[in-house]
Amino acid sequence: MGVKLGILGLGTVGTGTVQLLQDSRFRHPLLQEVEIYRVGVRSLDKPRAVALPKSVLTTDLEAIVTDPEIDIVVEVIGGLEPARSLILKAIQNGKHVVTANKAVISRFGNKIFSAANQAGVYVMLEAAVGGGIPVIQPLKQSLRVNRIHTVTGIVNGTTNYILWRMQTEGSHFSDVLADAQRLGYAEADPTADVDGLDAADKIAILASLAFGGLIKLENVYCEGIRQVSKTDIAYAEKLGFIIKLLAIAKRTTPSPSSPISVRVHPTLVPKAHPLASINDVNNAILIEGEPIGQVMFFGPGAGAGATASAVSSDILNLVAAIKTSTTTLNPLLPCRNQEYCQIVPMAELITRFYARFLTKDQPGVIGKLGTCFGNHRVSLESIVQTGFQGELAEIVVVTHDVREGDFRQALTEIQTLAAVDSIPSLLQVL
Amino acid sequence: MGVKLGILGLGTVGTGTVQLLQDSRFRHPLLQEVEIYRVGVRSLDKPRAVALPKSVLTTDLEAIVTDPEIDIVVEVIGGLEPARSLILKAIQNGKHVVTANKAVISRFGNKIFSAANQAGVYVMLEAAVGGGIPVIQPLKQSLRVNRIHTVTGIVNGTTNYILWRMQTEGSHFSDVLADAQRLGYAEADPTADVDGLDAADKIAILASLAFGGLIKLENVYCEGIRQVSKTDIAYAEKLGFIIKLLAIAKRTTPSPSSPISVRVHPTLVPKAHPLASINDVNNAILIEGEPIGQVMFFGPGAGAGATASAVSSDILNLVAAIKTSTTTLNPLLPCRNQEYCQIVPMAELITRFYARFLTKDQPGVIGKLGTCFGNHRVSLESIVQTGFQGELAEIVVVTHDVREGDFRQALTEIQTLAAVDSIPSLLQVL
Numbered sequence: 001m002g003v004k005l006g007i008l009g010l011g012t013v014g015t016g017t018v019q020l021l022q023d024s025r026f027r028h029p030l031l032q033e034v035e036i037y038r039v040g041v042r043s044l045d046k047p048r049a050v051a052l053p054k055s056v057l058t059t060d061l062e063a064i065v066t067d068p069e070i071d072i073v074v075e076v077i078g079g080l081e082p083a084r085s086l087i088l089k090a091i092q093n094g095k096h097v098v099t100a101n102k103a104v105i106s107r108f109g110n111k112i113f114s115a116a117n118q119a120g121v122y123v124m125l126e127a128a129v130g131g132g133i134p135v136i137q138p139l140k141q142s143l144r145v146n147r148i149h150t151v152t153g154i155v156n157g158t159t160n161y162i163l164w165r166m167q168t169e170g171s172h173f174s175d176v177l178a179d180a181q182r183l184g185y186a187e188a189d190p191t192a193d194v195d196g197l198d199a200a201d202k203i204a205i206l207a208s209l210a211f212g213g214l215i216k217l218e219n220v221y222c223e224g225i226r227q228v229s230k231t232d233i234a235y236a237e238k239l240g241f242i243i244k245l246l247a248i249a250k251r252t253t254p255s256p257s258s259p260i261s262v263r264v265h266p267t268l269v270p271k272a273h274p275l276a277s278i279n280d281v282n283n284a285i286l287i288e289g290e291p292i293g294q295v296m297f298f299g300p301g302a303g304a305g306a307t308a309s310a311v312s313s314d315i316l317n318l319v320a321a322i323k324t325s326t327t328t329l330n331p332l333l334p335c336r337n338q339e340y341c342q343i344v345p346m347a348e349l350i351t352r353f354y355a356r357f358l359t360k361d362q363p364g365v366i367g368k369l370g371t372c373f374g375n376h377r378v379s380l381e382s383i384v385q386t387g388f389q390g391e392l393a394e395i396v397v398v399t400h401d402v403r404e405g406d407f408r409q410a411l412t413e414i415q416t417l418a419a420v421d422s423i424p425s426l427l428q429v430l
Numbered sequence: 431m432g433v434k435l436g437i438l439g440l441g442t443v444g445t446g447t448v449q450l451l452q453d454s455r456f457r458h459p460l461l462q463e464v465e466i467y468r469v470g471v472r473s474l475d476k477p478r479a480v481a482l483p484k485s486v487l488t489t490d491l492e493a494i495v496t497d498p499e500i501d502i503v504v505e506v507i508g509g510l511e512p513a514r515s516l517i518l519k520a521i522q523n524g525k526h527v528v529t530a531n532k533a534v535i536s537r538f539g540n541k542i543f544s545a546a547n548q549a550g551v552y553v554m555l556e557a558a559v560g561g562g563i564p565v566i567q568p569l570k571q572s573l574r575v576n577r578i579h580t581v582t583g584i585v586n587g588t589t590n591y592i593l594w595r596m597q598t599e600g601s602h603f604s605d606v607l608a609d610a611q612r613l614g615y616a617e618a619d620p621t622a623d624v625d626g627l628d629a630a631d632k633i634a635i636l637a638s639l640a641f642g643g644l645i646k647l648e649n650v651y652c653e654g655i656r657q658v659s660k661t662d663i664a665y666a667e668k669l670g671f672i673i674k675l676l677a678i679a680k681r682t683t684p685s686p687s688s689p690i691s692v693r694v695h696p697t698l699v700p701k702a703h704p705l706a707s708i709n710d711v712n713n714a715i716l717i718e719g720e721p722i723g724q725v726m727f728f729g730p731g732a733g734a735g736a737t738a739s740a741v742s743s744d745i746l747n748l749v750a751a752i753k754t755s756t757t758t759l760n761p762l763l764p765c766r767n768q769e770y771c772q773i774v775p776m777a778e779l780i781t782r783f784y785a786r787f788l789t790k791d792q793p794g795v796i797g798k799l800g801t802c803f804g805n806h807r808v809s810l811e812s813i814v815q816t817g818f819q820g821e822l823a824e825i826v827v828v829t830h831d832v833r834e835g836d837f838r839q840a841l842t843e844i845q846t847l848a849a850v851d852s853i854p855s856l857l858q859v860l
Contacts, residue, residue, distance in 0.1 A: 020575065020721060026686035028574040030761055126535035126572065132722040142556065142564035144458040145450065159820035256456035274728060277707050290452060290561040291735025296728040298704060305721025313572035320762045326755070331460055332750045 003319050004037035006064035006095070008086055009077035010048065010057075013100055013127070014039070016308030017074065018050045021315075030319050031312065038064045040077075065090035072318050074311060075099040084108050091115045091123070096322075098314040100127035100307055106201035106217050109208065113335045122321065122333050124314035129155060129202045130283045132300040132306030134313065136298045139209040139287070141332045146289030148210040149251040152430075155202040157281035157301035158186045158193035159188040159225050163266075164279045167233050167242060173226060185281060193222035196264040199247040206285065207249035207262050213341035221263035221346050228266045232356060232425045235386055235396050241268035241354075243275045246430065259342035261349050268354050268398075268429040275430075290307075347405035352381070352429035354399075355411070358392040358421040365419045366395065372417070376410035378402045392421050398429060433749050434467035436494035436525070438516055440478065440487075443530055443557070444469070446738030447504065448480045451745075460749050461742065468494045470507075495520035502748050504741060505529040506540060506557075514538050521545045521553070526752075528744040530557035530737055536631035536647050539638065543765045552751065552763050554744035559585060559632045560713045562736030563729040564743065569639040569717070571762045576719030578640040579681040582860075584855035585632040587711035587731035588616045588623040589655050589675040593696075596711045597663050597672060603656060615711060624692040625654035629677040636715065637679035637692050643771035648674045651693035651776050658696050665816055665826050671698035671784075672706045676860065682774045689772035691779050698784050698828075698859040705860075777835035782811070782859035784829075785841070788822040788851040796825065796847045804846070807839035808832045822851050828859060 005021075007014055018039070024031040040061040058064065065073055065086050073090040075097060077083050084104045090113065099105065105112065105128050116123045126136045128155070154160050158180065165176045169394040173369055177194065180186035180254060192198045200222040204215045214408050225245050236243050246267040251258045269276045274296050278284040283301030288294050321330055359365045373380055379400040386394050399407065414420055435451075437444055449467070454461040469482060470491040488494065495503055495516050503520035505527060507513050514534045520527050522545065529535065535542065535558050546553045554564045560583070584590050588610065595606045605622065610616035622628045630652040634645045655675050666673050676697040681688045699706045704726050708714040713731030718724050730736040751760055789795045796813055803810055809830040814827050827836065844850055 016721065025724060026577045031575060133725055134568045137572055138564045138568065141747060142567055142740070145742040145746050146739055147456045240629055274707075277704075289739075291446065292739040293730045293733070293736055295730075297725070298728065299725035300723045303723070306723055309576055309719075309722040310572070312575040316575055317571060317762065320760055324758050324760050328754050330749065330750055330754050330760075 002033050002035040003071045003322055004035050004069055005072050005074055005315065006038040006040070006067060006070040007036065007074045007076065008040045008061055008064060009075070010039055010041045012078065012304045013076040013307045013311065015049050016304035017076065017311045018052065020308045020312050022050065029314055030316055033319055034315060037070055038067065040064045043235065044116065061086055062089070065095065066093050070095055071322060072096045072098060072313065072315060075101055076311065080104060084132065087112055088115055091119050091121055094119055094121060096121045096318045098311055098318065099123065099125055100311055102128040102198070102201040102205060106204040109205070109335065110214050113337070117334060117336050120329060122318060123335065124317060124333070125205070125395045126314045127307045127310035129205055130297065131299065131301040131303060132309040133283060133285065133297045135285050135297045136209065137313070137317070139206065140335070143287055143289065143295070146255045146292045148287060148289040149254070150288040151203070151206050151210045151249045151285065152275065153203060153206065153247045153283070153285040154244055154275055154278050155247050155283055155285065155301065156193055156199045156245060157283060158190065160278065161185050161281045162194070163225060163228065163243055163245060166228070166230055167237070170230055170234065172230055173228060191404070194226055196222045199245060199264040203247035203249055203262055203264060207260065207341065208337060208338055209335065210249060210287065211260055211341050212337060214337045215262055215341055217342040219262060221265070223265040225266050227425070229425065232427065235356065236268045236354065239382070239398060240271050241429065242268070242271060243427070244269050244275060244278070246275070246334055252350065259344040261344045263346070268427055272428065273430060274291070309397055312396050347408070349404040350401050351404060352399050352401055353407055354427045354429050355397045355423060355427040357395045357397070358389055358417045359395055360421065361388070361391065361393040362419060365393065368417055368419060369397065369414060372414045373410045376406045376413070378407050378410050431750055432463050432465040433686065434465050434499055435499045435502050435504055435745065436468040436470070436497060436500040436505045437466065438470045438491055438494060439505070440469055440471045441506065442734045443506040443737045443741065445479050446734030447506065448482070450738045450742050452480065458746055460746055463749055464745060467500055468497065470494045487700045488622050491516055492519070495525065496523050500525060501752060502526045502528060502745060504745065505531055505710065506741065508657060510534060510537070518537045518562065521551055524549055524551060525579065526551045526748045527553045528748065529555055530741055532558040532631040532635060536634040539635070539765065539846045540644050543767070547764060547766050550759060552748060552764065554747060554763070555635070556744045557737045557740035559784070560669060560715055560727065560844055561729065561731040561733060562739040563713060563715065563727045564716050565590055567747070569636065570765070573717055573719065573722070573725070576722045577686045578759055579684070580677045580718040581633070581636050581640045582705065583636065583677045583713070583715040584674055584705055584708050585677050585713055585715065586623055586629040586675060588620070589629070589666040590708065591615050591711045592624070593655060593658065593673055593675060595660070596660055597667070600660055600664065602660055603658060624656055626652045626675065629675060629694040633677035633679055633692055633694060637690065637771065638767060639765065640679060640717065641690055641771050643769050644767045645692060645771055649692060649773040653695040657694050657855070659855065662857065665786065666698045666784065669828060670701050670813070671859065673697065673769060673857070674699050674705060676705070682780065689774040690724060691774045693776070695858055698857055700860065703860060717772050724753070724768065764825060777838070779834040780831050781834060781856065782831055782839055784857045784859050785827045785853060786855040787825045787827070787853055788819055789825055790851065791818070791821065791823040792849060795823065797829065798847055798849060799825065799844060801838045802844045805848055806836045806843070808837050808840050
C-alpha cells in the first residue's frame, strides 16, 4: 500500500521535491511507495515546472491537513503563518509532518513537538538547517552517543558568499550585497540573512538537538555582517584569520552539565581551521564531543535540489517508520525536550576578541591601551600599530580568552582616554 | 528491560566502547538501557583500563555468540578469523551484530547480509569506514534519495598522515614512514595501509552502499603510496595540486545505470578541491549525487574514542529498533544487495594523468612526446620541461580526460623512443 503525501506549497523546494519523487528510479526503492496525493498551491492557473494531475492540485490547504487519506504532510510554504497553524492542525489530525521551516521550528518547536508526541506522530526537519547536508538526523542518532560540547556552523549561504567575495576581491559589503542581489544570491530585503536572524533560527535548532534541551530564540545573541569592513578583512588576513559569520552553541566549561552560550556573530577564524576554507554559498557544521573529537559536515546550504534531497530523506525515514509501525514511536526520530537549556549571559562568556582603534599619533598610546586592558584582567595576544587613517594611528588588538564583561569594561575606560579617537571595529576570534 | 551486549574483544576499540557505555550520563538516554553482559578476551589476567566484574569476562567467544540471553554481539577483535565465523554464528543464533571489521565485511559482506536478512537480524558497520564519521548510516538513509554518481574518500589516516608530512616537510616516503611507525601512526608491518589494501576494503563497502549492488574486492583497482616521490609532490604543488591517496567509486557516464569504476590510487587533487585540505590522520568522504550536489563528511578516521563513538551509535540504533520491534525489519538499517555492480575495466576508465619523463637533453623531444600522445588520442593540458636530473632533462605532462587504455598505449610507444630514458612517475589527476 502506498504512503500518501499532502504537500503544502509548490515553490522552489516543493517543485524540487515533486521532481525528485516523480523520477524515483535508481533512488532508494522505498520512495516508489510514495504517492503525491494532494498539493496545496495559491493559484491553480500558474504555469508549473512539474506536471501534476488537476485533481492533485488544490488551493484549500486546510483540506489537505485534515484529509483522512493523507499519511504525511510536507510543509514547504515557509514563513510563520499559515505554516505554523497548518503544521499543528496536521498533527492534531494524526499526520506525520516534514517541514523545511526553520522560523516556525525555532519559535514554536516546543509546542509542535509536544503536540506530535501526544498525537503519536513524527515531525521531521532535516531541510530546516544546512540545506541538503544530513546533519539533523546524525544529531538525533549517531552523534548523540557523545557528550557534545560545541556546535559551530556556517549555516547561512548568503552571508558566507558575501564575506567570501569581500575577502577575495577586497570589495565593500554594500557593493557585494548589491551584486549578490542582482545574481539572486541575496533577497531584495536581505535583513534575515545579513543581520544573522536566519543563522540564529538554525543554531537554536542545532543547539536544542545537540544539548537535548529547549532554547528560547530570544536567548540567542545575534550580530550580522553589515559592520564588517574590508579593512578588517584585510587586517584579519594579515594576522592569519578569515572572517566568517559563525553560529556557535557551546558549553561554557568542560562539565557536561554546564550552561551553554548560543550566538551568531562575525568571527575571525584561524586559516588552518576546517571552517576557514568553506567558501561560496556552502554551509558547514562542525560538531565536537567526547569521545569523538571533531566531525564536520559540508555541503550546499540551499537550492532546490539540495533542499529537496533533505525533504525527501525525511519522507523516506517516515515511509520506513510507517512500514514497521508499532504503537510506540521510534525513539531516534522525534524531537522531545521538556527542559530549557541554561544559557550563560553574554557578559559571562569567555572568548577572544579583535578590536581596531583609531588614536592620536603620539608616543605611549600602546602602553596606555595595554595598561587599561591589564587593569580589567584582559590578557593580550598581540597589539600592533597597523598604519594610519589620515592623521590618526590605527592599532589592532587581539586578546587571549577573556570574560566578555571584563573586555567591555576595559573598552569603556579606553573610550575616555584623550588619545583615543574611536573604536571602529570589534569582532570575536575563534 | 535492558538490552544485553556480548562484546568480542577488549583491545583499543573494545575498551573505548566499554568506557563510553559505562559512563553514559549526558549521552543519549537510550544508552542507559544497555547492559554489558559478557566480554570475550584472550586472557583473563591481563591488566585492563576498564573495570568489569569477573563474571562478565570470558575466554569462550563461542559461548557469547550462542548465549540465549544476549541480544547484540559487538565484534571488535578484527582480522578475518575467528571474526567471520563468530559473526555468522551470532547471526544464526538470532543476535544482532555490530562490527568494525572492514576486512570481513568487504570480503564476506554478501554472505553475512544474506544470513542476517534470513535470520531477521541487523548487521551494523558504522565503524568499519571513516572511524567516528557518521557516513554508513547517511548512505543507507538520507543520501540514498539521491542518484549517487561519485564517492571519493580519504579513508586511510596513516597514508594521509605520511603524504601530508612529505608535503609539508619535503621529506622522503621511507623517512616519514619510519617516523610514523615510531609515533604509532603506522603499524610495524605497514602493508595494509601504504599499499592501499585498507582503503580498498573501505571503498568496496562505501560503493556497495552508494550504488546498491555488491562489489567483488578483486575488482577494486589498488595502488599504494610507496612510489610517490618528494619530487612529484613538489612538481604537483607547483602545478596547483596536492597528492592524496584517494579511494574512488564512480559511475562512468551520467546515466544512473552505467557501470562503475572502483579504485584506490595516489591522485593529484586540485588545491581548491575540498579533499585537498584534509590533513594529518583525518578522513573525509565526498559524496556527489543528483539532486544534492556535493556533500562531504570530515573527521577522525581512527582512534579509540572516534571508533567507540561509531560502534556505540550502531548499538543505539539497534536498541531503538529492538524497543520498537515488529516482525518486519526497519528497511533503512539492513544492507541487502542481491546483484553485483557492473565494474568497468581499468583500460576503459576515462581520467586525467600526470606523468614524469626523463629524456636526453636534445631539441625536439617535447614535440616527439606530444606527437606520440596525439597519435593515441591523448589530449594534453600541459607539457613542461621542469629541470634536469644529472644529464637528463625532466619533462612533466598533465593530460585532459583520456581513456586509460589509450594513455598506456601512448606510453608504450614513448618508451621505445631513443630520446626517452625512463618514466619514473605516473599518477592520476582528479
